[in-house]
Amino acid sequence: MSICLQVVPSEAQKAIVFLKENGLFDGNLKPAHAAGAVFFPLARRPSQAQAKKLKSLAPSAKTVQWKLERLHVRPRSLEEALERKLSPAERKALIGSFDTVGSLAVIEVPDALKKKAGLIGRALLEVNAALESVYQIASAHKGKFRVQKISWLAGKKQKRAHYKEAGCEFVVDLDKVFFSPRLSGERLRIAQLIQPGEVVGAFFAGVGPFPILFARHSPMAKAYAVELNPTAVKNLKENIRLNHVEDRVEPILGDVNKVVPKRLRGLCDRVVMPLPHGGEDFLEAAFLALKPAGGFIHFYQFTDKQNPLAEPLRRVEAVARKFGRSVEVRAWRVVRSFSPVKVQVVLDVEVRAKPNNLGKNK
Ligand SMILES: C[S@@+](CC[C@H](N)C(=O)[O-])C[C@H]1O[C@@H](n2cnc3c(N)ncnc32)[C@H](O)[C@@H]1O
Known part of the structure; x- marks a missing residue:
């Protein structure tokens, strides 16, 4: 049995408004209609003043015990x-x-x-x-x-998830491929930097969130999506079809370090490298993929929280020297915290034209 306010149906509206306004209504129980009356669950007995006011609004009101059903209230956290x-x-x-x-x-x-x-x-x-x-x-x-x-x-x-991000749809075999929704902000940020007609090298493409978002949210001409995991490439191909971007995203199964020299040498205006753990071993491939006229590399790394820029920058500059290219970090940011001592950063690196290419068009 619960403590309730009983009123005749014609006075129910005025009574419920009063109970709610005064914090007297118990939202965990379901009001009941029975025996020609309505029973509202009470959180506590009304004070004398409240009872008096209630009587003036709903003369039939009286507090009674009545059996009410408990409502299922979803926990908030x-x-x-x-x-x-x-x-x-x-x-x-x-x-x-x-x-x-x-x-x-x-x-x-x-x-x-x-x-x-x-x-x-x-x-x-x-x-x-x-x-x-x-x-x-x-x-x-x-x-x-x-x-x-x-x-x-x-x-x-x-274990197969159907995921939506920025108006794009993805199937993801979660136990067989890498996928994280945490970089969604990054994907859109880079899409906004892409200029009309650009060719993008989407290294470490996974199931395709970077290149597919670029196809839907940037004016790029084309992205080459390179991925080593055959199951991820299967998901990637399905996602390319699902999002109708067959003409602008080309999936390539293989190792970035082998695919680039054979198929992407000097083709790209921009290279995206979302492999924060070990991506440094593919920086040479990124420089090789860029057009002689220059371009951008988005380089992700797990790095020291205290001094996040130093090590990734040293790595980029070492490879730039090897390729005889000058570079400038146009922007960098901490993408997320990874552990108490490590963060994930991204560097947006501009790679300038090859010296003997200055003044030439792309
Ligand atoms: C950190 S995940 C990023 C996946 C995807 N870009 C995303 O954000 O969901 C890195 C991906 O790179 C792929 N990978 C690792 N080494 C590779 C290589 N040498 N060549 C091509 N892909 C590689 C892995 O299979 C994995 O799918």
């Missing part, structure tokens, strides 16, 4: 959903951040909470109505393909 299921220390240990890729969530569960992982997964489904599946991170991004192992926690068992 993972912490709130787990309030009664985890101890305060366990809740503190929970890393609140998770990535969502379409209707899949991927969450990091700390070791101390591994036994509660299923419960955490179900809580996440409860918090977010758009989610259908929750997976936990089972390994760091590893190997050449930078793939992360994930294991099922709750909801539908499906």
